[in-house]
Amino acid sequence: MIATTIYMPRDLYGRVGLVARDQKKPKAQVIRDFVADGVAKQQHDPDATRKFVEALASMQFRGGVRDASKRHDHYTWD
Amino acid sequence: MTTTPGTNVLRILLDSDALIAMVEGSDASHERATEIFRILIARNACLFIASTTVAEVITTLQRKYGHRSAAGDLYERLLTHWVEVVPVDRDLISGAHAYYTSFGSKQNTIFDAINIAAVKTYHLDAIFSFDRWYARQGVTMVSELFK
Numbered sequence: 001m002i003a004t005t006i007y008m009p010r011d012l013y014g015r016v017g018l019v020a021r022d023q024k025k026p027k028a029q030v031i032r033d034f035v036a037d038g039v040a041k042q043q044h045d046p047d048a049t050r051k052f053v054e055a056l057a058s059m060q061f062r063g064g065v066r067d068a069s070k071r072h073d074h075y076t077w078d
Numbered sequence: 079m080t081t082t083p084g085t086n087v088l089r090i091l092l093d094s095d096a097l098i099a100m101v102e103g104s105d106a107s108h109e110r111a112t113e114i115f116r117i118l119i120a121r122n123a124c125l126f127i128a129s130t131t132v133a134e135v136i137t138t139l140q141r142k143y144g145h146r147s148a149a150g151d152l153y154e155r156l157l158t159h160w161v162e163v164v165p166v167d168r169d170l171i172s173g174a175h176a177y178y179t180s181f182g183s184k185q186n187t188i189f190d191a192i193n194i195a196a197v198k199t200y201h202l203d204a205i206f207s208f209d210r211w212y213a214r215q216g217v218t219m220v221s222e223l224f225k
Contacts, residue, residue, distance in 0.1 A: 001169060033201060036200070036201065037087070040089065040124055040162075045159070045160065046122060048124070048159070048161070049118055049119050049123055049124070049125055049160070050119045052125060052155065052158070052160035052161055053100075053115045053116075053118070053119055055155045055158070055160070056097070056100045056101055056152075057100075057112075059101055059148065059151040059152065059155070060100070060101055060103050061101065061102065061103065061143075061148060062102070062103040062104045063104060063143055064104045065105065065142065066105060066106045067105070067106060068098050068099070068102045068105050068138075068142065069094075069095035069098040069099035069105050069106075069107050069111075069208060070095065070106070070107070070208065072094055072095060072134075072138045072142075073185075073187065075138055075141065075142040076134070076137055076138040076142065
């Protein structure tokens with residue numbers, strides 16, 4: 001992790017403290033969680049999951065291997 | 079159901095077996111994988127994958143199926159930004175160490191330990207895997223969210 005310094009309004013900092021107390025988490029973790037949520041929400045293409053799953057479905061093949069997912073380590077390394 | 083505080087976005091880490099089950103139509107878990115992916119679309123989930131899992135699953139497809147096309151196809155799809163790739167840096171490897179050293183089994187690998195560390199470090203809601211070992215390590219399985 002990196003260390004950073006941010007400024008925020010005193011009342012917002014107070015509300016962060018209340019959330020931290022309710023969730024029994026350090027304030028720093030509460031702030032990290034909210035920043036992570038905000039970034040994910042900003043960046044998340046609402047159709048991303050559908051596009052990805054459709055792309056996976058389009059490349060589907062039948063290699064005849066019933067246990068490929070369960071024994072993928074064996075198939076990869078042994 | 080566990081969601082990220084402040085939003086309703088469900089954040090799910092993909093494991094290699096879920097991806098392999100999805101693309102290998104003959105796999106015993108293929109239908110279940112397809113069903114879960116359909117639910118994840120309906121829930122507008124946000125998908126994550128560890129960078130080590132990218133390397134792992136592409137290597138599996140390349141070695142098992144003897145040619146590079148399936149591996150290359152998946153590689154391209156993982157570069158689309160439709161899935162968030164979790165960087166496996168020093169902190170994550172350090173976080174995985176405790177899980178790795180407590181395994182006592184050769185079945186579960188450093189890739190699995192890194193997945194647990196990724197779920198915990200990034201506060202992800204669950205892992206999409208068919209390996210129940212994760213549940214025994216205290217990680218929520220995606221199937222548990224949709225019971």
